[in-house]
Amino acid sequence: MKKRLWTLIMLMLMVLGSSFFAFKPAAAQTGTTVYFSPDPATVYLNGTNSQVVDIIIAGAVDLNGFDIILSYDDSITNIQKVALGGFFEIGYCMVMNNTPGNLWYACVQTGSEPKSGIGTVLKLTFTGKNPGTTQLTLGQARFTDKDSQPVWPATTDGTLNVTYNATIKPTTLGGSLELQGRADRGGVKMYLSQGQYVLQGPYNATTTNVSGNNLAFTDVAMDVYTVSTAQAGYLNISPGMGRQIALLASGNVLPPLRLLGGNAVWTNDEIDINDVALVSGEIGKISFDPDADINNDGKVDIFDLALVAGNFGMTSAIAYAGWLE
Ligand SMILES: [Ca+2]
Numbered sequence: 001m002k003k004r005l006w007t008l009i010m011l012m013l014m015v016l017g018s019s020f021f022a023f024k025p026a027a028a029q030t031g032t033t034v035y036f037s038p039d040p041a042t043v044y045l046n047g048t049n050s051q052v053v054d055i056i057i058a059g060a061v062d063l064n065g066f067d068i069i070l071s072y073d074d075s076i077t078n079i080q081k082v083a084l085g086g087f088f089e090i091g092y093c094m095v096m097n098n099t100p101g102n103l104w105y106a107c108v109q110t111g112s113e114p115k116s117g118i119g120t121v122l123k124l125t126f127t128g129k130n131p132g133t134t135q136l137t138l139g140q141a142r143f144t145d146k147d148s149q150p151v152w153p154a155t156t157d158g159t160l161n162v163t164y165n166a167t168i169k170p171t172t173l174g175g176s177l178e179l180q181g182r183a184d185r186g187g188v189k190m191y192l193s194q195g196q197y198v199l200q201g202p203y204n205a206t207t208t209n210v211s212g213n214n215l216a217f218t219d220v221a222m223d224v225y226t227v228s229t230a231q232a233g234y235l236n237i238s239p240g241m242g243r244q245i246a247l248l249a250s251g252n253v254l255p256p257l258r259l260l261g262g263n264a265v266w267t268n269d270e271i272d273i274n275d276v277a278l279v280s281g282e283i284g285k286i287s288f289d290p291d292a293d294i295n296n297d298g299k300v301d302i303f304d305l306a307l308v309a310g311n312f313g314m315t316s317a318i319a320y321a322g323w324l325e
């Protein structure tokens with residue numbers, strides 16, 4: 001019992017960064033090493049976005065506990081989960097800190113046989129945030145042996161790559177899109193931005209005049225896209241609205257969308273007095289601004305103005321609230 005208490009006290013001192021050890025050089029264990037496996041490790045943003053990396057100790061001789069500090073670039077990755085490896089039979093952890101960019105774990109066996117040889121100390125599950133490479137830096141890898149003496153193995157820092165899988169699997173996206181005030185459902189374009197992770201695209205597709213799903217993107221990369229429309233005379237989904245869809249291997253369908261008409265000056269996402277002015281100014285003209293012919297029937301008349309008046313004051317943000325949000 002006494003020995004166990006002593007071990008805990010010694011570990012506490014180690015954790016507190018005590019200078020007690022300063023006069024006592026490491027009981028060097030020749031050939032004891034600490035390293036990462038796999039190294040380098042890779043996280044695929046467009047895959048599972050997850051990779052387990054083990055902290056391994058090899059050539060250990062009669063060890064009872066560890067005090068490890070690890071740092072990495074938290075703009076690239078994060079440690080989603082920390083689990084104890086199987087090397088030690090850990091009874092107690094004095095420190096379990098997992099904050100973005102830093103990990104600090106200090107744990108000790110209580111009443112178990114000291115451990116020798118090779119094994120996993122910690123299992124870290126990394127998840128990707130942005131493409132890039134970060135070093136996994138062992139700022140500290142101290143261990144305690146059976147006599148409660150500190151041991152500093154030789155350490156090797158690791159490397160973690162966050163990237164996308166180059167073997168891009170193509171997928172499809174369907175949808176139903178129509179325009180208020182028009183019976184013909186064809187000829188409306190929808191756009192997908194360049195993919196967020198695999199950087200394929202941008203893509204566009206045009207609706208056909210069939211009932212049900214009338215829009216089909218084929219052969220697009222599995223990724224996250226910003227969806228938009230650019231239809232003259234209508235309130236559009238603009239790229240700035242940030243409406244995104246993540247495409248899976250199959251079964252991707254957009255929520256049905258019906259664009260509201262009357263946005264004659266359609267460079268903004270609002271139906272206001274300028275739209276009324278444009279349409280009313282073109283009514284009855286033989287030669288007119290095509291943007292005023294909201295319903296695209298070849299003339300500007302009361303039906304076009306009715307669409308403007310009916311949606312007066314409407315904005316895209318209001319009209320499409322909840323669509324892909
Ligand atoms: Ca407008």
Ligand SMILES: [Ca+2]
Nearest residue numbers: 293295297299
């Ligand atoms: Ca018209």
